[in-house]
Amino acid sequence: MVAGQLADRGIRNRRVLAAMNRVPREWFLPPHLHREAYDDTPLPIGNGQTISQPYIVALMTASLALRRRYRVLEIGTGSGYQTAILAHLASAGRVYTIERLPDLLVEAEERFRRLGLTNIETRLSDGASGWPDAAPFDGILVAAAAPTTPAPLLEQLALGGRMIIPIGDLGAQELVIYRRTSEGLEERRAGSVRFVPLISRFAFSGRDWR
Numbered sequence: 580m581v582a583g584q585l586a587d588r589g590i591r592n593r594r595v596l597a598a599m600n601r602v603p604r605e606w607f608l609p610p611h612l613h614r615e616a617y618d619d620t621p622l623p624i625g626n627g628q629t630i631s632q633p634y635i636v637a638l639m640t641a642s643l644a645l646r647r648r649y650r651v652l653e654i655g656t657g658s659g660y661q662t663a664i665l666a667h668l669a670s671a672g673r674v675y676t677i678e679r680l681p682d683l684l685v686e687a688e689e690r691f692r693r694l695g696l697t698n699i700e701t702r703l704s705d706g707a708s709g710w711p712d713a714a715p716f717d718g719i720l721v722a723a724a725a726p727t728t729p730a731p732l733l734e735q736l737a738l739g740g741r742m743i744i745p746i747g748d749l750g751a752q753e754l755v756i757y758r759r760t761s762e763g764l765e766e767r768r769a770g771s772v773r774f775v776p777l778i779s780r781f782a783f784s785g786r787d788w789r
């Protein structure tokens with residue numbers, strides 16, 4: 580699908596491009612948006628939420644340097660599009676994904692079934708607390724913005740693992756990538772983004788948003 584466009588924008592990780600080619604983005608969108616499924620833009624998925632732009636999905640996925648056997652935690656399942664790509668990359672591992680809105684999670688679960696993706700576990704809860712009983716994770720991807728990095732997520736990052744999260748205020752954020760090494764946590768920035776807020780006692784309150 581978008582692999583050509585993404586390669587033009589500097590995404591070179593071939594495993595990520597191949598995984599993105601295998602996931603039909605239109606399946607994750609309401610019917611009236613199918614024609615726009617392959618535009619490189621975010622789109623509404625209902626409940627005031629959005630599916631990320633393919634370029635950002637590719638960038639965030641590539642930053643985790645996933646291997647087939649990895650255990651991955653995703654916060655903010657949304658449509659399930661990003662989850663499906665993670666599931667292809669961690670095909671011999673497992674993806675744990677958390678969403679707080681039941682309507683979105685039910686639809687995403689149905690898509691995983693239709694796509695035959697069996698290495699995904701879902702949970703309806705506040706993702707900022709992570710998934711302690713499945714930790715530690717080799718990769719953690721947070722698809723909603725927080726003012727600071729929720730401590731429980733950093734605690735659940737395995738040695739050698741990477742985490743990516745948009746950090747900032749409601750209007751604009753920066754992607755922050757962490758890597759846990761034997762010496763501690765490394766941190767780097769990977770560009771400006773605009774995500775919907777992480778609604779949590781560890782992040783933004785629902786009142787800030789709507």
Ligand code: SAH
Nearest residue numbers: 630655657658660661678679706722777778
């Ligand atoms: N990656 C998704 C898009 C995510 S949009 C996709 O590919 O479609 C961000 C999602 O985070 C929204 O669905 C929102 O409901 C969810 N969210 C916000 N705060 C959350 C929290 N505390 N825990 C879990 N999910 C949360």
